[in-house]
Amino acid sequence: MIKITSLGGSGEDSRNCFLVQYSGFSLLLDCGVRREIAETARVYPGLTKEIAASLDAVLISHAHEDHTAALPYLYELGYRGNIYASGETIELIPSYLRKWVDYVHQNSGCLPFDEENISKLTFRTIDELPCPVMSGRDGHIIGGLWYLLEAEGKKLLYTGDLCFDSLLLEADPLPQADILIIDSAYASSVLDQKKQYEKLFEIAKQVTAAGGKLLLPVPANGRGIDMFIYLSRLKLPLFAESNIIKNAADLSQQQNWIKAFDLPVSGFTSVDKTNRETFLKPGISGVFLFGDGMMTGNAARQYFEAVRADSNSAVIISGHSAKGTPAKRLLDEDFRIRNGIAASVQRLTIKVHNDENDVLKIVEKVHPEYVMLFHANEEKCSGLTEKLNKCRITAVCGVNQTLTI
Ligand SMILES: [Zn+2]
Ligand SMILES: [Zn+2]
Incomplete structure (x- = not known):
C-alpha cells in the first residue's frame, strides 16, 4: 500500500509538503511555508514530532520558500536525517531560509524554531537518496527538478513547480506514471x-x-x-x-x-x-x-x-x-x-506554473490512475478535478487530502 498525505499544498497555494509512506519507508516531498504572518498551524505544514521521527528522507524539488522554509521547523520537531535535492538547489536553500527569517522578523512575527537550526540541516545530492529516483528539469527555477519514484510496483511522479513556457529555463519531458502529484497553480485559467x-x-x-x-x-x-x-x-x-x-x-x-x-x-x-x-x-x-x-x-x-x-x-x-x-x-x-x-x-501573470490546459495535457501524456492537485485552492481546482474524475482518474484536491493506493 502507498499512502500520500498532503500536509500542506493541496487545496491551497503554498506550504507545499507531501508525506509518502510505503512498505516501511517514509519520505517527505518538500517542506514549505505559507508566505504570511499568522499562527504556526496556518503558516507551516501539518508536521508533528511523530511524523518527524518516522521519516527516512526529505526530498526537495526546488529552493523557493513555499517548498523549503519549513525545514528548520522540521529540525525543531526532531528530524535529523538528510535533505536531498540537486546541487544547485542545495546552494540556493540557505538564502531562501534567511529571506524567510528576515521577513518574519521585519513583520514582528514569531518563528516556531531556533534560527540556529538553519546551519544544522544536512543536505545531500539526490544520487545519494536511499530509494531509486529519476529526475528532470522543471523549467521553473535553476536547480528545480521533478521526480519519479518507484514504490510497491507503482510509479509516482511529483512535478514540484513546473513550467514548459519559460523563455530561458529548460524543462525535460515527463515520463508516464501511475500516480501524479501535479502543480496546478493556475487551475481554472488558461494563459498564453x-x-x-x-x-x-x-x-x-x-x-x-x-x-x-x-x-x-x-x-x-x-x-x-x-x-x-x-x-x-x-x-x-x-x-x-x-x-x-x-x-x-x-x-x-x-x-x-x-x-x-x-x-x-x-x-x-x-x-x-x-x-x-x-x-x-x-x-x-x-x-x-x-x-x-x-x-x-x-x-x-x-x-x-x-x-x-x-x-x-x-x-x-x-x-x-x-x-x-x-x-x-x-x-x-x-x-x-x-x-x-x-x-x-x-x-498580469507571466507564467511560471501550469495552467488548466497544461495540467490536462500533462495528464494525457503521463497517463496516471491517481492525481493529487496542488498549489491552488479547492475552488480553483474544482473544474479540473471534475474533468479528471470524468476520465476515470481518481483526482483529489484539498487540505489534508490523502490518496491510498
Ligand atoms: Zn516555486
Ligand atoms: Zn511553489
Whole structure:
C-alpha cells in the first residue's frame, strides 16, 4: 500500500509538503511555508514530532520558500536525517531560509524554531537518496527538478513547480506514471505566455508614451530574468536593478539548466541604491524592473512613492502576492481610492506554473490512475478535478487530502 498525505499544498497555494509512506519507508516531498504572518498551524505544514521521527528522507524539488522554509521547523520537531535535492538547489536553500527569517522578523512575527537550526540541516545530492529516483528539469527555477519514484510496483511522479513556457529555463519531458502529484497553480485559467508578454509590451508602450513610469516588481531570478531579457530587446527605456542584471549574467553560465539566449549588454540602465533616487525623479519615463515581487522591502517603497501620485504611471504585479503584502493591498481598488493613489495597479501573470490546459495535457501524456492537485485552492481546482474524475482518474484536491493506493 502507498499512502500520500498532503500536509500542506493541496487545496491551497503554498506550504507545499507531501508525506509518502510505503512498505516501511517514509519520505517527505518538500517542506514549505505559507508566505504570511499568522499562527504556526496556518503558516507551516501539518508536521508533528511523530511524523518527524518516522521519516527516512526529505526530498526537495526546488529552493523557493513555499517548498523549503519549513525545514528548520522540521529540525525543531526532531528530524535529523538528510535533505536531498540537486546541487544547485542545495546552494540556493540557505538564502531562501534567511529571506524567510528576515521577513518574519521585519513583520514582528514569531518563528516556531531556533534560527540556529538553519546551519544544522544536512543536505545531500539526490544520487545519494536511499530509494531509486529519476529526475528532470522543471523549467521553473535553476536547480528545480521533478521526480519519479518507484514504490510497491507503482510509479509516482511529483512535478514540484513546473513550467514548459519559460523563455530561458529548460524543462525535460515527463515520463508516464501511475500516480501524479501535479502543480496546478493556475487551475481554472488558461494563459498564453506569448500573449501575456504582448500585453506587457502594449502597457509599457502606453505608459512610457504618456511620460509615466511602469513599475515591475519581480523575483530577482526566475520570472524576473525572463522579463528582463524580453524587455531589453524592446526599444523602450529600461531601468533594471543591478541584482537582476547580475543574476541574468550568472544564469547565462548555467548551461545545464538554460536554453541558449543572448545576454543583453545594452538596451538598459543599471540601477542600485546609489543612483536610484536620480532615476526616480519626476520627468524620467521608463520601465523599472526591481527584485521584490510582493513589494515588501525598502527599495519597493522608494519606487512606489515615486509613482503613487502620478496617474500616467502604473504598477504590474506579475506573480503571486500573499495576503498582507503591499502588492496584494495595491491590487485592491478600494484601498487605492482610500489612500489617494493615482497610479494604476493591475495584475498580469507571466507564467511560471501550469495552467488548466497544461495540467490536462500533462495528464494525457503521463497517463496516471491517481492525481493529487496542488498549489491552488479547492475552488480553483474544482473544474479540473471534475474533468479528471470524468476520465476515470481518481483526482483529489484539498487540505489534508490523502490518496491510498
Ligand atoms: Zn516555486
Ligand atoms: Zn511553489
